[in-house]
Every structure is written in C-alpha cells, then in structure tokens.
Amino acid sequence: MVVRFYSRSGSDNIDNSKELYMKEFECSCKGTKDEKHSAKNKQPIYLKIETRFGCTTRLRIGRKKNEEWRVTIFDIQHNHDMVSPDQSYMLRSARSISYAKGNTLKTLVDAGFSISNAYSYLQQESHGRENVGFLKKDAYDYINRIAKDHRQVEDGDAAELIRHFKNKSNKDILFYWDFQVDENNRMCNFFFRDGRSRVDYEDFGDFVSFDTTYKTNKYNLICAPFTGINHHKNNVMFGLAFMSHETESSFQWLFNTFLESMGGKQPETIFTNQCQAMINAIEVVFPNSHTDCVNGISIRMLLLTLCMEFCESEEEFENIWSKMIADNNLYDHSWLNNMYKLRNKWSTAFSKHRFSGGLKATSRSESTNSSLKFDGKRTDTLFDCVLRFEKIQNEWRQDEKENDFKCRHGMPTLAVKTNCLLRDASSIYTHTVHYMFQS
Template sequence: MADSYVALEEEGDGCCVVEENENPMVLYDFRKEDEHLNLEFSQHVVGGVVEPTLDMEFISEDDARNFYNAYAKQTGFSIRVNSYYRSKKDNLIISREFCCSKEGFRRDKHSRKTDSGDDTKRRRARPITREGCKALMTVRKRENGKWYVAKLEKNHNHELVIPAMRHFLRSHKEEDDPKKSLNGTIGSMGVGLNASVNVLPEDYNSFGKLGFAAQNNVNFIRRGRLSNFGVDAQSLLAFVKVMQTSDPAFYYAIQVDDEDRLSSVFWVDTRSRIAYNCFSDVISFETTYQVNQYKMPFAPFIGVNHHRQSVLFGCALLADETESTFIWLFTTWLEAMSGRQPGLIMTDYDSAISRAVESVFPKSRHRYCKRHILSKMPKEIGHVFSSLPKTFQVEFEKCINNSETPEEFESAWQLLLDKCSLRGNEWLQSLYNDRKLWVSTYVRDTFFAGMYSIQPSKSVSSLFDGYVNAGTTLQDLAEQYERALDGRYEKEVRAEFETFYTKPVLKTPLPMEKQAAEVYTRKLFLVFQDEIYESLVLAVKSSLDDGLSKTFEVARFDEEHKVYRVGINIADQIASCSCKMFEFEGILCRHVIAVFKATNIFLLPQHYILKRWTKNAKEGAKFDALPSVEIHDNSLKGKKQYNLLYQEAIKCAEEGMASDHSFNVALNALREARIKIVSAKKNAINVQKLETASSTHYTDDKTT
C-alpha cells in the first residue's frame, strides 16, 4: 500500500502541492458516528489508544485529519498538513499527507533574521521545534469517494509529550476557559500531575457542618480576630478542611486566644511542601497584603523555582503583626517543612519580624526585601517624595543598586541626604544602620536566586499581586488563592514544556553554550546565553601570577575604565569575579567565561552548575510527610515506614500519568495493593487476638 502513494507521481495522475498548515483543529468525536465506524476503530485499540493502520478507511478527508489529530493528542505529538496531490483531470485533491510537526528542519532564514544588528533591537530567535521526524500518515481517495491510509510511519525520533502538557501542542490548542480548573497542571506532589479540586462546597454554610476542631500545635494570644467574622471565617475554615480531605498531606494549623476563639490560621499543600525541599535555599516572607475590612495581614511564604518563577511555600492570615504571632507562625511553618530551615529568608523591614526570625531561624541568613523598603518611602519621607517623587526615587535606587563598593555607596548616600535635606530622618538612619542587610554592594555575596530585583515591579515574589487586596473578603480569599496558584502552575507547566520539547537557537560554536542548553532550564539558559554572548566583546589581561593562581583584568573594548578582576585556579577550575554574579545569582558571569576561554577551559565545571537551575532540579523530590492519620506508634521506625510508603505512592502517581495505559496500570495496581494491605492488616489483628487468647489460656492452665 505504501507504493500506491508513490505511484501517483509515476503515473502522472496528479500534481503535488506542499502545504504547511499547523493551525488548531477541531477534534473528531467518534462517539457521534455510527456503530459500524466505532466497531471498525475499536479493532485497532492498543493501550487505550486508537491507532491508525494501513487501509484504514474514512468517509472524508476531514475525518482522516481529525482522526490523526486525535490519535496524535492521545499519543503526545502535534500534526501538520504537509502536502497534497491534485488530480490532473478535475483538479480535486486525491491525496493528503499529515505529518508530525517536528518533520523536517528549520530553514536558515529564521536564524539570520534574528540576533543581529543593534543590541537594543535584537530579537531572540524562536526555539527550534523541528527535528527531522519521519512520522506521518498519508491518505488517498478511492473511486467510491472514501479515503484510506496509503502510507504510514508511527515511529518518532523525539520524546512524546506527557498528557499534562499536550494542550500546548499547536494542533491541540483549545480556547482558554477561565471557569475551567487547570486539570493536568503540576501534580499534587510538585513533581507529577494532579487534578484541581473544588474547595468551597455549597453545603458548608454553617459552623456545625464543618466539624472543625483545633489542632494540637496552637499558641495563645489575647485577641481572636477570625472568630469575629462569622460566615466569612467559616468559608475559610471550610476551605482548609476540604483541602485536607482531598490532599492527605495538606497541613494547616490555627492559633486561638485564651478563650479558645480562632485568631490566626496557616496552611500549606503537599505540592508546596515538596517544592520547598527542592528550592529551600531562598524564601521571601511578606505581610504587605491585607484582606477584608479589618485589614488582616495575608502573609505568604514564597520561593523561586528552576524557571525563576514564584512558587508558594504556604501562607497565613494573621491576627496581628506582633513578635509572638510571628514566632507562632514561623514555628508552625518550620514544623510543616519537617524542621528544614531556609538558607536565606527575605522579610519586610520590621523589627518584630526580625526578632522572630532570629528566634526561630538561627541557622538562616536574614536579609530585608528592597521592594518593601521602596514601597514605604511615600509614608516615611512623604514631604520629599511628594515634591520630587521621580527624581528622588531614581537617585535613591542609583545609590543602592549602582554602587559597586561600600565606599561608593557611602559617598552616594551622604550626597543624597545633603541634596534632599534628609539628615536626621530616623527611618533613613535606621536603614543606614542596617545597610549590610539590604544594600546591593553589601549583599552580593549572598545567593538570592533572582529575588533581589533591581525593579520592584519585576520582583518574582509578587505571586498574589492582582489577586489579593484590602477589598478581598475571607470568603473570596480561597477562590483568589486557587486562581493565583492555578495561573502560576500553568506558567510552570508551559516553562517545562518549552524546556523539554523545544530547543534553543545557539549563538556561538562554543561547547560551553551547547552544554548549558542541555542541562539548564530554558529561562536560565537564556540568562547564561546572554553572558556567553557578552563575553565575546571582553578583553582579558593577565595582571598577577603566583604559580598556583592567576588574576586577570577584564573589561569591554569600549569601556576600558570599568575593570573587573577575576582570580582563577586553573588546575582546579575555580574562579571568582569582583562582580560576584555567581554568588548572587547562581549563574557564571561573562567575565569568568572570558577568562575560561583565555585559559582553554571550554566546558562549565560541574561545581558551577547549580542543580536548582537545571532540568532535573525536582528529580528525587520528596519530603518527610506528616501523616494526618495515626501511625501504629510514634517511634522513629514508624515515621520512617510511613515516609517510605508515601514516597513509593508518589512515584506510582508520577509514572502512572505518562499515558492513559500507564494510568490504568497504576490505578489497578494501587487498588490491588490496598486490598492486600487491608487483608494483611486484618490477619495481623486476628493473629494478635489468637496469641493473646493463647497466652491467657496458658496462664489460666498454669494457675490451675
């Protein structure tokens, strides 16, 4: 049958037209067709997927295209209409080829049009999606008007897309529905897949129906803020209770006052707890969000994932902003995270928070959030800010961002105070006293993972911006919380899709760039690629050589006055730059790259590739689960057994989502395992009863 397609050209029966059409297609619904068609297709079901076969027949060309597109979606690839033949007799289409969208290779014109010319106008080349895949299905029209599969190739030369990401494939794109929950985004474990849940059931309309009981890990304070909000508070409590029902490792805790009234509440889901184990090196804690008419602080714990995106590590509604409340919250959060302290915690510039951080996180570095400090300027120095808002802020940010040495900062700070007549301002004096905790030149030896942003509006920590504000009621908070997270998870899935299923365009022939493209996520590779590209315009000059190490002076050809110093141990391939970009961002700077090239080091040493920025950053992600059910004993052995079982269940969930077939296999295996476990548990109880009865009988006989 494959030859019949080729015969068209040989017989002079038609003319070929190449057509590249990759527009979204309407999926074919076989359930609406007649029973005969369903019966025919059912004969070709393999692993839950209807597969095309040679001679398979369709009523029309559109039916064939929609079938192949539906098959592609189930399998994990996108299709394109590649070419067709027209009859020389009546000019009607008599043959059509549908191919994998990765067929062929990109034409050179794409790379020539981009990344050239003025830096300010340079447009980054689109990722490479074509890899020369040979998979295709060709259909030909019979004399009776029906179409049949004349040529077929099922094998692909690339990885197929997992179900959670298939909606990003071009021929499967559907219109966004804001009311849809994002089924098939990041899994409940932060490393797999999970369906979203409805967290506000309508039947939770009274306190009694909640069945709410305070957990053991609570502290006491004087006021009970949440207890005053009636139904509003009940909705919030319904949210955390239902979340715990749908997510067994969902963790929440409440704080009550001395009259047992609800005061503060904290919650975190499984996905966030596992993500924290991958990205616990940097977290941000803010209380700048306020909700409802009582202006309760909404306080999220936020980190950065391997795509430089915000990731949630839990959040709380607080009764107040006192030291005791923050100590309760930090202690509770740390317990939820299995006692694992963050490497760095960024907080608002607040004395109560600072004391609580010092008390609960003694092993963590503490730095202040520059974004929060800048947001406080209108209040703290209003007279200056109102008269010269743009001028002052520009000068202020230049002072804290552009000073490359402490001496430069000291000079710029004093000039700013004199220029704006701000000497004696207590708030600014306090900031100056704490300058080593927030000013760029003092904190560049601290790893921030991109959370110390020059532009506050671009801060990766603003996860709930646009979702939570002073007008948000507690009842609305749960819905807004879900929307914010759904949006973030969808962005993470898209970033994963682009990282794993497309390839970046390389700008240089350097092995280091190719290596980085293979290990880094797309976002981080693009950051590193810019550093490689900029290293090409740097001049390197040796200034010191003591035998073991060398020092180089590095500068742009057009900025010879701006010199960076790079020290390097060539034998160990260890280098340090005065710009401290690697210490600050976790990405090697252009200056070190230039020195590496000058010293014949063409591959990135492994100690300069942080796992948290790589494609496999979440590999082996797990956490010490805190069971919501009582284990057989509270010993260390019991907890280890629980954690081991939990991790194995997670692995089954991850692997089970690879395809519909693997899902059914995993589901059946888990159900069968549960039946066996329940049976084993009953047998163990019966054996224990028999042993107890036997022991009692033996004792009675002995007594007699």
C-alpha cells in the same frame, strides 16, 4: 402572564390519579405591590418601579370529567399599555435560565469572568440580547443565588475551614495546617500548605518573600503569602497565612509554624517590608537567614538605588553613600540615618554571598497579593479565600508544567550558534535562565 392550575383528586378520579380540571391565565400586572415597611417610620425600605396595576385580565378554561375543555371566563381589557413585540423578551414570563446557559454562565464566572462579561459572551453567542432568554439582572440574581446557597454561615466558617483541611490531609499525606486561637478560643491566625509546596520549598526555598500588606476578607484578616521563584523565574507558593494582628508574638508563632512545616530548613534570604515586629521575629526564628527589609517602590533617588543594588563592595557603598549625604545636606535626615544602620539588611554590597534569586524587593509577594485580590471581595469568608488561593496555585503549577514541556522539547535561540559554552548551557538551564546567562 401568570398561570394557575387546579386539579381534583379522590374517589372521582380514574385510577385514583390527580386530574386537571381547570387552568387560569392572569395578567402579570394583576394586583398591587406588597409594600415592606421598616418598624420605625413605616416608610418603604426599598424603591422599586411599579409593575402591578390591578389589571383584571384573565382567561379561564375548564372541563368536567370526560368532557372537552371550555372557556369559562375571558376578560380581555387591560388597564395598562401593552408590550411591543420587539420588547416581549423582557417580560418575566418570557425569561428563564436554562440548565445549559446557567451552567455556561457559572463556568465563565468561576473561570474569572465578571458576570457582565459572561452575559456579554452569551449575548454574542445568541446573536442579540433578545435571544439570550434572560436579562443581565437575571444573570446577577442567578449567580448571587448560587453563592448564597454555598456560603458558609459566619459562626461556622472556621469549622468549615478545618473540615476542608482535614479532607485535604486525608488525600495528601504531606498536607500541613495549624491555627492559633485568642483568649476567647476563636481562631485568630492560621497557616497551611500542601505537599507540593513542601517539595517546591526543598528545591527553591533558598529565597523566600513574605509580605503582609493586603487584607481580603470579611474579618479584615491580613493575607500573608510565603512566595519564592522557581527555575523559570516565576512565582511559586510555599504556603499562606491569615493573621489578625501584626505583633511580634504572632509573627513568631507563624514563622515557627512555617519552619516546622518545612522540616526545619531555614531560607538563605528573606525579603520583607519594614515592619519592625516582623524583623524582630525573623531574627529570633531564622537566625541564620539574611533579611532584606527594603521595599524598592519607595526608593526614588538614583544614588540610593545605586547603594541598594549596584555596589560591588562595601567600600564602594560607603563612598556613594557619603557623597549622597554630603551633596544633599542630609546629615540630620532621621530616616536615612536609620537606613544606614540597617545597611547590611538591604544593600547587595553586604549580601553578595547569599542567594536572592536576582530580586531586590518584595515584588514577588506583592504580585501574589495582586493575584489573590483578583475577583476577591471584602465580604469573602476564609473558606472563599482559601479556595481562591488553591485555584491560583494550581494555575501557576500548570504554567510551570507547560514551561517544563517547552524546555524538554525545544531549544533556546543561541546568539552565537558555534559557541560551545552557550550550546552546553542551553542543555542545562531552563530557557529563561539560559537567556539571562547568554545576556
């Protein structure tokens, strides 16, 4: 149903106000579809079902000044099938998203629910799809319309990001950000971290995991988080970078920027993947840091795992390595020969004196990338990615706050309650670390 309103204004109106004098109700199937054609072949550029059949059904009511309303036109013959009562909720005229339900829908989507799951929640709450008030398609259109209204234009994305960083700097005196431009004066790399990240780095910055394996935005920039572990052995974020190229010069710029933002404090250990450009840059910028450049996921053989993680001394490492090479006749294996040359960078036998948080690979960065990937789209702008990062970072910090509360107001279960050493440790360590100590 389509409703049209007609009003007259001017000297005939009482008190010069608009006065409604006619209403017309038309069938929603009136007219025909407006075909849109491409410029080349004049073919329809999209295919939609026909919903307009040239129906002439209408009801018009009108009145003259100070008189009653009268029916002036009433054409009741439809030229199409009528909708049954149990399907009437699908009609356009019966569908609308109220402020309350629209706000609920947006809140659920912002919290990480898919639009489909958010609509299912409203369907459950309304005791049936016919009572929601709109269709799932309307929910998608509503959310996409909101996103379109807030989406930054591509040319202004960098400017919007800089404005966001400046606003953050005004509220957080320790907030740090910097970016690098290419020969065309376009942003190609950038890094930022807030004040809390600087404080966390002072406490937990002995170990840093850095990985560049994930791309998450419309510009195909590389997402590069700096990640550590806190006193609950949970992820903690030290900063985030986006890079256009994985070159040695780009990595040097990024690591120097990170080092400057952290007051020059170098990490004790850096876990990375096997990118040679990255390793070269680390050796230049972090000469005092130990670099572990093995991705544990690629290690399949048991003996190699023993060499990587469980050797108590360099002598034990050499014995196991020699046995592995001899037993499998791997003397000419180029990858293993190269790995042997880098053994001091990945085997714990050569780095027991350095803190690594008990980790053996870049799993922390990978889990961070996985978190950033959740609900992310390849069409996201940089501004979208930064907002998602800040949301995840706030969730992690809330988790840390809750874990701190549990540690302050609860005691871990002691394996031997009379053991003084365990009892003293429970008052010093967090619950997670205490259970590691107890084990």
